[in-house]
Amino acid sequence: MTGPAAVDTGRLMEQLSMALGAYYGDFTAAAGREHLTASQAKTLTVLRRGPAAMRVLAETLACDASNMTGIIDRLEKRALVRREPSPGDRRVKNVVITPDGERAIDTIRAGMHTTLAGLAALDDGDRATLHALLDRVFAARPATG
Template sequence: MTEAPRVDTAQLMELLSVSLGAYYGDFTVAAASENLTASQGKALTVLRRGPAAMRALAETMTCDASNMTGIIDRLEKRALVRREPDASDRRVKNVILTAEGERVTDAIRAKMRTTQAGLDGLDDEDRASLYALLERVFTPRPTA
């Protein structure tokens, strides 16, 4: 049995870059098919995890708070999200995905054919391995 060649961090980062570029391209086309920008689609995807304060949403999406306001304004006009005052601090506005926003988010994912085809080509064991590896790589670890 031959040993697999060692893959260094630079090679992994390059493959991640290529993979994420392909994913982002697929996502951008799917979002556009729903008449959304990639940033608007990303906001819906983030909100699928649960309501978020505007500031937290801007931090998650690594964008300026004023830019986030414009993104949410446009999504709210289409009834894809709604703003509600936070129960503990009425100065804070939480953004909540509406049922229509959920439908559009599902439609975007369903239209990501390249990504779907790649993932569908994995067997159950490979899917579980990929999930576990991505979770290990991208889950923040406590610092000492």
Template sequence: MAEAAHVGVPQLMEMLSVSLGVYYGDFTAAAASENLTASQAKTLTVLRRGPVAMRALADTMACDASNITGIINRLEKREFVRRETSPSDRRVTHLVITPDGERVADAIRAKMLTTREGLARLSEQDRDRLHALLSRVFTRPA
């Protein structure tokens, strides 16, 4: 019996590119159904992990702080986020997701049918394995 060929890094990178393209399209369409841009929806996703300083959010989102200000202004107007002054440094503004922001973030995830259906086709063990592998691949070394 012939031994199976191993998948190389270039093939994995291509599969990640295709996968992330499908995920991003699904995410963008779901965000649009809630009248949000992909950047606004991504901001809500990041804020679900906890309060974040404006500068740290800009770094996480890989964009200029002035872009973050515009995104936050629009999300704040819809009462999806609020600004809070840091108790330890009054010069720092933390961004916090509101209950309405949580609700719309949940709605976006629920509407990502292509992604949800694809992941649901995996067994529980495969989903656990995929989670562990992605965590290893995309966790930054300390």
């Protein structure tokens, strides 16, 4: 593709890459201050939407199921999540975020100073527009961070 549309799309992709890199760095640093890895913090973020089976978590976070087990084991040791039987199938264990897990992710989000400062630079209308645009761009993909 040539012309202005190709340039605009390329620039947008570069800006998204830079923005996501900055966000991820901010998220990772804030998670680290809570003694969590980015993967552990992302897992807590996903679990905020509700309990999930290990298989679903692995798919959502695009990681191997065996890696997911280690992430959940470490979060469970810190009482940030718990495993409980699925109401629909007792053979399946759902992972549920605990109140301590909720507080941890709240602390991580509050500690994302670079991201918060950037968003604070936008007025309410701009934030609403950004939210709507991101929903449209990433509609087919579940949020993890």
